[in-house]
Amino acid sequence: MNYVIEKADLPNWLDLLCKKARVVVPAENDLGASCFQEFKGQQLFLEARTDFSPRKFLLPAVEKMFFFRKKNFSYRIEPLGSKEPTILFGVRPCDTHALHALDELFIRFLGEDQYYSTRRKNTVLIALLCNKPCSNGFCTSMGTSRPVDHDILFAERETDFVVSPVSEKGKNLLHKNFFKQTKDPLPEQQLNCEKELLTEDIEDNLYNNFNHPVWKQESERCLSCTACTQVCPTCYCYSSDDCFEFGSANSERARFRDSCQLQRFSEIAGGHVFRKSRESRLRQFVLHKLSYYKKHHNLQLCIGCGRCIDTCPVKIDLTEIANTIQREALK
Numbered sequence: 001m002n003y004v005i006e007k008a009d010l011p012n013w014l015d016l017l018c019k020k021a022r023v024v025v026p027a028e029n030d031l032g033a034s035c036f037q038e039f040k041g042q043q044l045f046l047e048a049r050t051d052f053s054p055r056k057f058l059l060p061a062v063e064k065m066f067f068f069r070k071k072n073f074s075y076r077i078e079p080l081g082s083k084e085p086t087i088l089f090g091v092r093p094c095d096t097h098a099l100h101a102l103d104e105l106f107i108r109f110l111g112e113d114q115y116y117s118t119r120r121k122n123t124v125l126i127a128l129l130c131n132k133p134c135s136n137g138f139c140t141s142m143g144t145s146r147p148v149d150h151d152i153l154f155a156e157r158e159t160d161f162v163v164s165p166v167s168e169k170g171k172n173l174l175h176k177n178f179f180k181q182t183k184d185p186l187p188e189q190q191l192n193c194e195k196e197l198l199t200e201d202i203e204d205n206l207y208n209n210f211n212h213p214v215w216k217q218e219s220e221r222c223l224s225c226t227a228c229t230q231v232c233p234t235c236y237c238y239s240s241d242d243c244f245e246f247g248s249a250n251s252e253r254a255r256f257r258d259s260c261q262l263q264r265f266s267e268i269a270g271g272h273v274f275r276k277s278r279e280s281r282l283r284q285f286v287l288h289k290l291s292y293y294k295k296h297h298n299l300q301l302c303i304g305c306g307r308c309i310d311t312c313p314v315k316i317d318l319t320e321i322a323n324t325i326q327r328e329a330l331k
């Protein structure tokens with residue numbers, strides 16, 4: 001059974017949800033960038049997918065992992081981490097696929113990461129269908145234009161939303177003061193992304209063209225600014241540091257987001273850097289997203305959101321790089 005909620009009632013429903021959990025919504029920040037924020041009555045940004053994905057609410061850029069406290073001649077570990085119930089509202093289909101990729105990695109492939117897994121188990125995911133393709137998005141090439149793993153699905157119409165609950169915990173949030181039952185189906189979704197990625201055998205074709213000239217040619221203007229990895233909803237690499245306080249028995253370990261676009265990312269003890277050139281680092285980013293991960297885990301790590309293309313200050317476009325190789329390989 002589907003439901004409808006009037007657009008005018010949406011903020012009131014979100015207010016009600018705030019009594020149960022932290023509610024996170026798409027909105028614009030002070031700099032005009034669209035991103036996910038805690039709901040405090042602000043205007044929602046529902047025009048398109050946001051500049052930043054909701055990744056940080058499951059995988060913060062900086063996270064304290066545990067304290068270790070010295071007592072006599074031993075240490076006691078005190079784990080940290082959040083169990084706060086969270087409702088993520090307005091997550092676009094491509095971003096639900098990104099969260100699926102992170103779930104697989106942090107709950108299954110790597111063994112259970114307690115920090116990620118606890119937050120994820122306490123999260124309700126409310127997806128919102130797209131009415132139009134976004135600039136530089138290519139979700140239709142990646143098969144990510146329909147959502148996955150969501151608890152409720154919203155589809156926007158002119159004055160209301162058609163709402164389809166998927167899980168029991170999702171259904172329990174549809175308060176009868178705001179949601180009326182309807183026989184209306186979810187509106188048909190017809191997205192025609194302008195941008196296309198040729199995906200046939202892409203993981204093998206890119207891998208087999210490790211030394212193709214396009215890597216060097218494109219990387220010559222790369223600034224190693226890391227913007228692509230900061231906005232990518234599936235970039236998950238992190239480093240960790242122990243922070244000792246001199247004269248104190250208390251110390252802590254934290255992890256923080258890292259980027260394969262930095263030289264120090266591949267530096268090992270003794271100072272050797274495996275990926276010194278910008279060519280090798282740009283290639284690593286693209287191959288990780290479109291080749292290696294699929295080969296190892298049978299899961300595509302690029303969900304076609306187009307954010308890295310929107311953000312790159314020198315207009316490097318991973319679809320153009322990959323399609324250059326694909327056009328030759330698929331001849």
Ligand code: SF4
Binds near residue numbers: 228234289301
């Ligand atoms: S690689 Fe680019 S297009 Fe693919 S998921 Fe990351 S930001 Fe989006």
Ligand code: SF4
Binds near residue numbers: 222226261315316
């Ligand atoms: S955003 Fe563009 S310039 Fe910056 S590191 Fe990524 S590819 Fe290079």
